[in-house]
Amino acid sequence: MKKVLVIGAGRVGAAIAADLSTKHEVTLCDVDGKRLEFLRETKFDWASHDGIKLVRLEFAENIEPAGPGEYWWLSDTAVLKIPVGLLDDKDIVVSAVPGRIGFQVLKKIIESGKNVVDISFFPEDPMRLNELAKEKNAFAVVDCGVAPGLDNMILGNMVWEMDIKDFECLVGGLPKERNFPFEYKAPFSPADVIEEYIRPARLWENGSLVVKEALSECELVHFDGIGSLEAFNTDGLRTLLNVGNIPNMREKTLRYPGHAQMIKALKAAGFFKEENLANTVKVLFENWKLNPGEKELTAFRVTVKGFHFQELTDKTVVYQFVDTTGLDGTSSMARTTGYTASAVVNLALDGKLEGMTGIVPPEEIGKARGLFDYVMRYLFNRDIRIERIDK
Amino acid sequence: MKKVLVIGAGRVGAAIAADLSTKHEVTLCDVDGKRLEFLRETKFDWASHDGIKLVRLEFAENIEPAGPGEYWWLSDTAVLKIPVGLLDDKDIVVSAVPGRIGFQVLKKIIESGKNVVDISFFPEDPMRLNELAKEKNAFAVVDCGVAPGLDNMILGNMVWEMDIKDFECLVGGLPKERNFPFEYKAPFSPADVIEEYIRPARLWENGSLVVKEALSECELVHFDGIGSLEAFNTDGLRTLLNVGNIPNMREKTLRYPGHAQMIKALKAAGFFKEENLANTVKVLFENWKLNPGEKELTAFRVTVKGFHFQELTDKTVVYQFVDTTGLDGTSSMARTTGYTASAVVNLALDGKLEGMTGIVPPEEIGKARGLFDYVMRYLFNRDIRIERIDK
Numbered sequence: 001m002k003k004v005l006v007i008g009a010g011r012v013g014a015a016i017a018a019d020l021s022t023k024h025e026v027t028l029c030d031v032d033g034k035r036l037e038f039l040r041e042t043k044f045d046w047a048s049h050d051g052i053k054l055v056r057l058e059f060a061e062n063i064e065p066a067g068p069g070e071y072w073w074l075s076d077t078a079v080l081k082i083p084v085g086l087l088d089d090k091d092i093v094v095s096a097v098p099g100r101i102g103f104q105v106l107k108k109i110i111e112s113g114k115n116v117v118d119i120s121f122f123p124e125d126p127m128r129l130n131e132l133a134k135e136k137n138a139f140a141v142v143d144c145g146v147a148p149g150l151d152n153m154i155l156g157n158m159v160w161e162m163d164i165k166d167f168e169c170l171v172g173g174l175p176k177e178r179n180f181p182f183e184y185k186a187p188f189s190p191a192d193v194i195e196e197y198i199r200p201a202r203l204w205e206n207g208s209l210v211v212k213e214a215l216s217e218c219e220l221v222h223f224d225g226i227g228s229l230e231a232f233n234t235d236g237l238r239t240l241l242n243v244g245n246i247p248n249m250r251e252k253t254l255r256y257p258g259h260a261q262m263i264k265a266l267k268a269a270g271f272f273k274e275e276n277l278a279n280t281v282k283v284l285f286e287n288w289k290l291n292p293g294e295k296e297l298t299a300f301r302v303t304v305k306g307f308h309f310q311e312l313t314d315k316t317v318v319y320q321f322v323d324t325t326g327l328d329g330t331s332s333m334a335r336t337t338g339y340t341a342s343a344v345v346n347l348a349l350d351g352k353l354e355g356m357t358g359i360v361p362p363e364e365i366g367k368a369r370g371l372f373d374y375v376m377r378y379l380f381n382r383d384i385r386i387e388r389i390d391k
Numbered sequence: 392m393k394k395v396l397v398i399g400a401g402r403v404g405a406a407i408a409a410d411l412s413t414k415h416e417v418t419l420c421d422v423d424g425k426r427l428e429f430l431r432e433t434k435f436d437w438a439s440h441d442g443i444k445l446v447r448l449e450f451a452e453n454i455e456p457a458g459p460g461e462y463w464w465l466s467d468t469a470v471l472k473i474p475v476g477l478l479d480d481k482d483i484v485v486s487a488v489p490g491r492i493g494f495q496v497l498k499k500i501i502e503s504g505k506n507v508v509d510i511s512f513f514p515e516d517p518m519r520l521n522e523l524a525k526e527k528n529a530f531a532v533v534d535c536g537v538a539p540g541l542d543n544m545i546l547g548n549m550v551w552e553m554d555i556k557d558f559e560c561l562v563g564g565l566p567k568e569r570n571f572p573f574e575y576k577a578p579f580s581p582a583d584v585i586e587e588y589i590r591p592a593r594l595w596e597n598g599s600l601v602v603k604e605a606l607s608e609c610e611l612v613h614f615d616g617i618g619s620l621e622a623f624n625t626d627g628l629r630t631l632l633n634v635g636n637i638p639n640m641r642e643k644t645l646r647y648p649g650h651a652q653m654i655k656a657l658k659a660a661g662f663f664k665e666e667n668l669a670n671t672v673k674v675l676f677e678n679w680k681l682n683p684g685e686k687e688l689t690a691f692r693v694t695v696k697g698f699h700f701q702e703l704t705d706k707t708v709v710y711q712f713v714d715t716t717g718l719d720g721t722s723s724m725a726r727t728t729g730y731t732a733s734a735v736v737n738l739a740l741d742g743k744l745e746g747m748t749g750i751v752p753p754e755e756i757g758k759a760r761g762l763f764d765y766v767m768r769y770l771f772n773r774d775i776r777i778e779r780i781d782k
Binding site for chain 2: 180181182262264265266268269270271276279282283284286287
């Protein structure tokens with residue numbers, strides 16, 4: 001049995017731990033004692049697993065030199081104390097911490113020389129850690145969730161099939177029940193959602209890198225079983241921005257129609273101004289909390305257009321799915337993001353990523369046909385049914 | 392020349408002072424020195440007038456016993472110091488203070504024994520001061536603006552014409568230019584607007600007094616020259632609630648379509664909860680400020696249905712107007728509210744209200760045909776063209 005450390009016991013981290021525990025020895029750690037207590041009490045009984053070791057981490061207020069065998073991890077406001085040996089015996093580490101501290105945590109894991117799969121969605125450029133990871137002869141698969149993540153792998157896979165002219169990823173995590181006024185619940189950190197609504201979106205248009213306002217170019221799209229959704233620009237391409245040679249690339253977030261207008265209204269009214277933001281975030285958190293047991297879903301559609309090498313014609317390929325909260329209660333966002341990550345963890349533990357070092361964006365996994373097929377099959381086995389449509 | 396004291400130098404108070412100064416000796420006082428300075432510098436040159444005496448009032452932090460000839464007025468948070476003799480030589484007083492302190496100010500004026508015309512729109516029941524006013528042999532015409540005010544007078548006037556079965560007042564102050572997301576500017580104290588959106592609306596329905604949520608029963612109505620407006624329930628009937636014998640009565644606020652939905656969304660999201668209200672009010676104030684020179688308008692429609700005594704048939708009578716910012720720059724809300732009040736001040740100074748004591752709601756003015764016609768003519772002469780339609 002291999003040993004895995006999962007840092008961050010939120011919805012996604014817990015789902016990854018549960019999934020991996022069927023085959024590996026998993027330690028799950030978090031600073032939130034209540035959350036760990038909740039997981040311990042429910043004994044992860046919403047998922048099949050072997051015993052998962054739960055470790056509570058501590059924040060330290062004063063920064064001191066790290067003692068031998070101890071790691072000190074910086075967040076914005078505090079220092080995270082890692083018990084002696086928590087990493088030492090692990091074969092791989094998964095980082096599922098909030099985006100705000102994701103980069104610092106990743107840096108510390110890489111410094112420890114461990115391989116890592118990261119789904120923390122941090123705003124910094126991961127390539128800043130490329131040299132460090134290579135020095136340590138370690139790899140870090142970053143943005144390894146559903147989107148970013150799965151869409152990158154699809155793109156990587158399609159590179160061998162066609163000369164891609166246009167890439168579009170539509171993705172959204174949504175509550176099943178739609179309530180006034182937002183018709184939205186955040187299946188992951190609400191702070192990261194608000195960040196998406198504020199940060200300008202970078203995309204490729206006719207061969208140029210352009211920047212558009214978040215929430216811009218809002219359009220209606222249809223998903224079978226859901227109906228109409230709206231799709232608007234967000235800054236989700238990330239490492240895909242550097243793929244090159246694809247003249248049109250965009251990522252859009254999916255919501256129930258009307259949500260974007262509501263957010264734009266709050267923005268225009270000034271609720272997102274620096275001096276009002278803290279209060280607004282507090283109100284939105286309250287609104288966007290998924291209730292215990294509340295059902296949610298993930299809608300996903302990647303459309304790739306280009307000139308097909310074998311068919312010698314212009315072609316459109318669509319990968320899409322609508323996934324819902326699992327029968328075991330695992331949220332759809334945790335399923336789709338978490339199982340993509342755990343698929344890659346298994347690839348790594350099986351030695352299939354041998355030779356990879358440095359920062360590995362998911363499109364690199366996708367480019368390796370065997371690895372891509374493995375991830376697809378892995379998700380299929382967990383009832384995430386990704387449909388491919390060739391047009 | 393008669394002597395008039397106007398307390399409160401906001402848009403409406405200043406318009407009343409300017410209007411009355413063409414015939415009377417007017418003193419205008421306020422605690423806001425900057426506002427008085429602004430009025431002094433512009434020399435009221437946006438309105439014809441004789442010299443208006445401007446007096447700055449002071450707030451005192453510590454409550455002490457009032458000295459002889461001095462008045463101490465309570466607000467929620469402070470004490471308002473009135474200079475010796477400011478009221479003594481006045482023939483009538485106009486209160487145009489914010490609703491928040493309106494009741495306390497009115498009480499103090501009545502205690503001084505002076506007659507008063509009040510447009511402060513305070514939330515308390517004015518009838519609580521009825522006995523005091525009668526004791527002092529003084530009258531206080533309350534709610535003496537456009538609505539409440541003019542609509543009450545119309546109702547009072549119609550009482551002689553028909554057995555009223557249904558009374559509806561639609562009224563709104565709106566900016567000429569419509570901007571996302573509120574399409575609204577507050578032509579009077581924004582705090583009073585928010586209060587209107589929170590306080591449940593009391594109305595008569597089929598002979599029963601019922602309470603409905605503010606912003607409820609939102610419907611579209613048409614005004615020539617504007618187009619579609621929305622009308623929703625607000626708690627504006629006030630003294631009309633006690634008129635009796637009219638089975639259906641409602642007051643609705645007019646806004647550009649979509650405004651109510653936006654407010655309901657903020658409400659539903661929790662922005663109007665006690666702990667968030669201060670921040671929300673700050674944001675709304677910023678949005679709802681009329682810019683210097685910004686044009687606004689007032690839309691007004693009173694519909695009275697009933698059995699006509701002379702025509703011996705069911706009948707509908709509509710009084711309506713759309714008024715815009717005056718050529719002299721006086722805002723429409725200040726014109727329609729202020730000139731209704733100054734009409735009544737003139738009636739009082741002409742001795743036409745002789746015999747009235749206690750709290751006088753405007754419907755009592757309307758019941759006296761000569762007085763109603765005087766007010767209508769007074770507004771017509773100031774270019775507020777109220778149309779009557781008999782159906």
